[in-house]
Amino acid sequence: MKFNLDFNTAYNQFYVVDKFLYADADTGCADFWTDYAFDNRLAVSSGVLGIGIESYGHVIGQLEVLSSENQSVDLNLYDHVVEGYIELESGTLQVLDCPHSAIELETLVQPGPYRVKVYSSNLANTDIDENEGDDYYKIEIWPGSNKELKVLKKFIR
Numbered sequence: 001m002k003f004n005l006d007f008n009t010a011y012n013q014f015y016v017v018d019k020f021l022y023a024d025a026d027t028g029c030a031d032f033w034t035d036y037a038f039d040n041r042l043a044v045s046s047g048v049l050g051i052g053i054e055s056y057g058h059v060i061g062q063l064e065v066l067s068s069e070n071q072s073v074d075l076n077l078y079d080h081v082v083e084g085y086i087e088l089e090s091g092t093l094q095v096l097d098c099p100h101s102a103i104e105l106e107t108l109v110q111p112g113p114y115r116v117k118v119y120s121s122n123l124a125n126t127d128i129d130e131n132e133g134d135d136y137y138k139i140e141i142w143p144g145s146n147k148e149l150k151v152l153k154k155f156i157r
Helices: 035-040
Strands: 002-008 013-018 042-045 048-052 058-065 080-088 092-096 103-108 112-121 136-143 150-153
Touching: 002 103, 013 080, 035 042, 035 048, 042 080, 048 080, 058 103
Parallel strands: 058 136
Antiparallel strands: 002 058, 013 048, 013 092, 042 048, 080 112, 080 150, 092 103, 112 136
């Protein structure tokens, strides 16, 4: 399943969440967006991923639900690539804006643990204080129980 993303958010972030687990999350607490999470552009909590973006508010990208990890990715095409984990107990995956938590995408998946890889591109020419930028985000999600956060390629401004 492949979905295009094109929506407005704020504060250089948006969320990928489990529909029911998100209700208990506190994405504003210091334990969610730690310095480590900001640096790696991925905040992780139970049933919630915070995706750090370069432009202040407009998200352009794609989310794809896969049956297994995509092994044929050329990291040279991206500025930053990070991989994490989300539990989708409800089987309902949502993409939410910040700060209103408006549902930008909702789709059904098999309940269970998932790996998530976020590819970020066109970061160098994007102003973090501007609403619009050339930044682009590709998100791949597939079943997997490894909870390790891995930075596969790091963008340094």
